[in-house]
Amino acid sequence: MxxxxxxxxxxxxxxxxxxxxxxxxxxxxxxxxxxxxxxxxxxxxxxxxxxxxxxxxxxxxxxxxxxxxxxxxxxxxxxxxxxxxxxxxxxxxxxxxxxxxxxxxxxxxxxxxxxxxxxxxxxxxxxxxxxxxxxxxxxxxxxxxxxxxxxxxxxxxxxxxxxxxxxxxxxxxxxxxxxxxxxxxxxxxxxxxxxxxxxxxxxxxxxxxxxxxxxxxxxxxxxxxxxxxxxxxLDFEDHPFRVQQFDQPCALCGAEGVYLDEMLLDDAGRRMFVCSDTDHCEGRRADGHVGTGDAV
Amino acid sequence: MLAPGFADPVHDAQGTFRAVMDALARPGLPRRLEAGLEPPAPLTPELAAIALALTDADTPVWLDAGLAAAPEVAAYLRFHTGAPLTDDPARAAFALIRDPARCPPFVRFAPGTPAYPDTSTTLVLALDTITAGEGLRLTGPGIDGTTRIALAPLPERFVGQLAENRAGFPLGIDLILTAPGRVAGLPRSTAVTES
Amino acid sequence: MYVAVKGGEAAIDNAHRLLAETRRGDPAVPELTVAQIREQMTLLVDRVMAEGSLYDPDLAALALKQARGDVVEAVFLVRAFRTTLPRFGASKPVDTGAMAVARRVSATFKDLPGGQVLGPTFDYTHRLIDFALAAAGTVEPAAEAEPRDDAGTCPRVTDLLAQDGLIEPSPPDDGAPVGDLTREPVDYPADRALRLQALARGDEGFVLGLGYSTQRGYGRTHPFVGEVRVGDVAVEFVPEELGFPVPLGRIRLTECQMVNQFTGSGTTPPQFTRGYGLTFGQSERKAMAMALVDRALRAAELGEPVTSPAQDQEFVLAHCDSLQATGFVEHLKLPHYVDFQAELELVRRLRAEFFRDSDSVQEAAE
Structure with a gap:
């Protein structure tokens, strides 16, 4: 000590x-x-x-x-x-x-x-x-x-x-x-x-x-x-870095260009894509943005 | 009687660290540093706050000639930090420099090793003034484009020494610059040129 | 309409309550006391102390009760508690030569000063379930041994061998501070003291498996048990302000001195080498396995080729800790939705490209 x-x-x-x-x-x-x-x-x-x-x-x-x-x-x-x-x-x-x-x-x-x-x-x-x-x-x-x-x-x-x-x-x-x-x-x-x-x-x-x-x-x-x-x-000239693309917007808030979670809704292959960032999604919905709510 | 340390050891240490962290993360952007300390002269409140916040038995501390000449300073630091004092700058984890104009050449401090560049010395300098927006031009990580900062007094051949330090990256020393009530950072990653 | 899943806080609270209820089991059965665990599950308590790096039988017993008997979970509780304790310094080295032995066996000499002391051991029990234990009863007290003439002197076998130079000398105390992997990250290569610390804290099953592997040829060391001893030693500490040692108490230890494969060259005479194991409490299995692995890890130092897992210190030290291992294995049950989504997207795209390409190949063929 x-x-x-x-x-x-x-x-x-x-x-x-x-x-x-x-x-x-x-x-x-x-x-x-x-x-x-x-x-x-x-x-x-x-x-x-x-x-x-x-x-x-x-x-x-x-x-x-x-x-x-x-x-x-x-x-x-x-x-x-x-x-x-x-x-x-x-x-x-x-x-x-x-x-x-x-x-x-x-x-x-x-x-x-x-x-x-x-x-x-x-x-x-x-x-x-x-x-x-x-x-x-x-x-x-x-x-x-x-x-x-x-x-x-x-x-x-x-x-x-x-x-x-x-x-x-x-x-x-x-x-x-x-x-x-x-x-x-x-x-x-x-x-x-x-x-x-x-x-x-x-x-x-x-x-x-x-x-x-x-x-x-x-x-x-x-x-x-x-x-x-x-x-x-890291990437290559002939293979430049690219990020993932989602084919549809968030089903809850309609956001595009964000990362989505895939939810399985039933055993018949119905699924829904929603924002992974819950705060972002809630903020958009509070501002009046609405998704289709549709499954795909 | 020995001068007291932080009034609130937990939160004063946190506040000091956070100011230093922000200063190194945004080189050249001075931060407020309210130390609330009255250490024995010639130790400044800012040098004392950084020593109390960051040093302990695991960090050898080197004092410049002016600080080393005052036994009350060593007693104060030993009591409040438990840090061993060293007279070999190359062994120091932290160097406290009260008189920047007479700072030893940066190459005398530890630059770290290629495998462990973190084993370098951090220099803490007590300046008279730190003025943002004018003076030296800084670029590098933590800087949005270019920023400028005026510092006084400075070690000899300051910009030249920093250029050599930068050329050795990732090895090199980091500078924490203090002035009354302020702290700024110049990590080894920053490129510094005369304006 | 899909509604995002909510209720993490309530789920956690409910799970904790259910856990407490499950831990207690049938309330019609009397609750275990910490003292019962400490006195009747001693080897389990010893293991938790050894891997928890904290000598406190009551705390280890409590941790076992809280952990529903899960050793790794109990070790975790003890270690997390240990983190919060102030550190006053290091004790003086304990002298196992002065141990009050409860058990001491040597496989290298039939008789030796201090004698062979069988002590409390399972070694020669017949492993038949004792149904009488299912009912409470009293235990007949054990017989008192006649004291031997040399009782109280129990020199270590390795010291006896060292007198004749037959075994490499114990490394001298160079006074250098001993590292502590709980206070600084390991920098490879780690010295022997740090390796021993890692093994002493290491998971018994992992160290046992590694020790066993050396016997089967993965880093063979030709081991003989010089001795295994179990007993109590005094712990002393020198407070800086006093400058002389003060006794802190006694702790039970198990020590294994393994006598291994000899070395020698044109310039040095042949002599046996050492492997060392030491644990809190009574754990001969752990101490012996540790001694085997310690010796195997000295391969590079002794000029032997490093070819097997037990000789590879990065492999052994990085994987022997049960908390690190269980944490990283079990964390796989935490959500990985976003990473899995990233993989799903790629696999779907690659499959689409695969089928498009094979379709076009087929069209070309038609």
Whole structure:
């Protein structure tokens, strides 16, 4: 023990510190976040803690949010684009209980948005922070399972294998067969995994006014894309990057050019396509937009 | 008697960190930094706030000659942070620089390694003034096009040293610049030229 | 009209209430007490403490009760609690040579100072279900052993071998701080202390399977159990303000010293090598498997080819933790609607192109 002052934190619930983590852990995560911002796309190792929710449920994102969060923040949590999925509800409650901060489902009202698998349809603005939950932060992991090897590849900026893999898809299927977690190059240097968002969302990362932070708890990595930073999806001149297209608008709000969930309505093949971003859909409907309500 | 640390350790540390995070995320855009500290001279309230918010037993801290010459400063930092002080700038996680004009050359601090560029030194400088909208031209991640910032006083050959630092990317040092009530960031990713 | 599914909060609350009710089981059956679990499910409690990295039998017993007996879930509860505890520093190394042994067996020497102590073991029980246990009853007290002349001195077998230089020396204490993978991310290659920490926390089943694989030729180490000992040791801590050690209490440990394949070259004489295992509580299976894997992981250091999973430290360390493994495997049941939608869209498009192309091939043929 050193002769350091023992910090007596303010406690919001049942003996836990504000936003659950102790101050020493927050400091360690905060230092990692600053390095991540300074070296966009580089995965900073951090001493991820064991959290009261399982690995795979967003422990990395939760730790990043806990380290960034302050009393004045307004927090939004989404999973699959929706605020009402069980894991989003669970994480939002965790922070409401341990920090007492205000929460919202409105993208425009939030200062911090923690997400799993989607980027909101409503364009983000300056001053907002988007925190991604990341399962496998290493974009090269499925080409090379060894950390010692992939670290060298990043150090040498040796990303040839990734291009070969994508090109093999093209020769086999006629298309790049990666539909989510589609690799991107950040600020012209590091190749980065955008987390398992559909590639539909990749263009939203480019030159985004909000700060994007990525937390991988089990794999113990934090990385970042600062605002107004180039994020380019890897592609080829003869096979440029393209996002998914849906043939019909949202059945509830009529939105086009948004990502849709496919709902199975019966066992006769009737299905309906509706917005994956529940806040966006509700906002449009409140503004009077109406879909056909039709199944297809 | 030892000067007190943060009045509210949890929220003051969070507020300081958030200002620094925003500053590094938007290089050249100064943020308010209300430290509320009265550290022993010549340590400034802003340097003290950043040290208290970010350093601890895991981060060796280097002090420039002016700060190192004041034993009350070392005592204050040791008590409130527990951070080990080092006289080797290449071993420092953070360097506190009270007198920017006499800052050692940036190459004397740790630039990190190709495999771990995060193992670099973060320099925290106490300037007299930070003025946005004029002076040096900045481009790079976090900047919407170009931005400008005027800083005084500056280390010798500041722009030249920063160009060399930028050329080594992803290795290099990051700068946190403070002035009374303000903080701005110059991460290694920023390209800086004379106006 | 389709209405979007709502009600996540209510569903979670209801699920938690149902879980509590299910955990309790039939209320006509008396509720388990934490003390009953602690005293009568000791090996389970020991395992939860070992993999939970926290020596607290009452807490481990409570975690088991809360977890409906699921070991990994109980380990999870203990670890999450451990995260919130303040850290005061590291204890002095415990001296297992001074252990008050409850059990101690050596497979390498028939008799040795301190003797063989069979202790409480399943080893020579006949695995016949004891239906008498279904009814409550009293247990006959065990006989007291006659004390041996050398009782109280129980030197480690490896120390006895080391006196003659027959086994590699125990690595000297260089005073360097010992790493802690709960406080810093592992940087490969990890040193032996970090590897041992990972194995000690590692899932017993995973470590057992890996240890077994070395015996079947996947990284063979020619092991002999120098000894396995189970017993209590004192834990001491030196507070900086005092400068001398103060006793914190006693903990039960299981230690396995494996004596392995010898090495030697033109310049160094042949000698046996070591594999080491140590766990909280009584867990001989875990300590022995850990010693096998520890020795296998020393392959590179000892100039042996690294060809098998148990010798590959990235493979072993990245996959031995039950919480990391269960989290990532079980997270597959979380919603993946949007990713699956992306895959659906691609597969539909590829199928459409496939059938269009095969149609046009057929048309051309006709």
């Amino acid at each position: 050193s002769a350091t002052a023992m910090i007596e934190p303010s406690r919001s619930e049942a003996g836990y510190n504000f936003a659950y983590l102790d101050e020493g852990t927050k400091r360690m995560i905060r230092r990692a976040i600053l390095k991540a911002i300074a070296v966009p796309g580089y995965q900073v190792p951090f001493a991820s803690r064991e959290m009261p929710m399982p690995y795979g449920w967003g422990t990395g994102g939760v730790q990043v949010t806990a380290a960034v969060l302050g009393r004045a923040d307004v927090l939004k949590v989404i999973d699959q684009g929706a605020d009402d999925t069980t894991n989003a509800v669970s994480i939002r409650r965790f922070f409401a209980r341990t920090s007492g901060v205000a929460t919202t489902t409105r993208t425009t009202e939030a200062t911090i948005i923690q997400t799993r698998h989607r980027i909101p349809e409503t364009p983000l603005r300056e001053g907002q922070v988007l925190v991604y939950q990341v399962p496998i932060p290493e974009p090269l992991r499925f080409l090379e399972p060894r950390e010692t090897e992939t670290r060298q590849l990043h150090a040498l900026r040796e990303y040839g294998a990734m291009h070969v893999k994508l090109y093999e898809d093209i020769s086999r299927h006629g298309h790049i067969a990666t539909t989510y977690a589609y690799p991107v190059e950040v600020a012209g240097r590091y190749v980065m995994d955008p987390s398992p968002t559909p590639k539909f969302d990749n263009p939203k990362m480019d030159d985004c006014p909000a700060l994007q932070l990525f937390g991988a708890g089990r794999e113990r990595r934090i990385y970042a894309v600062p605002p107004y930073t180039s994020v380019r999806s």
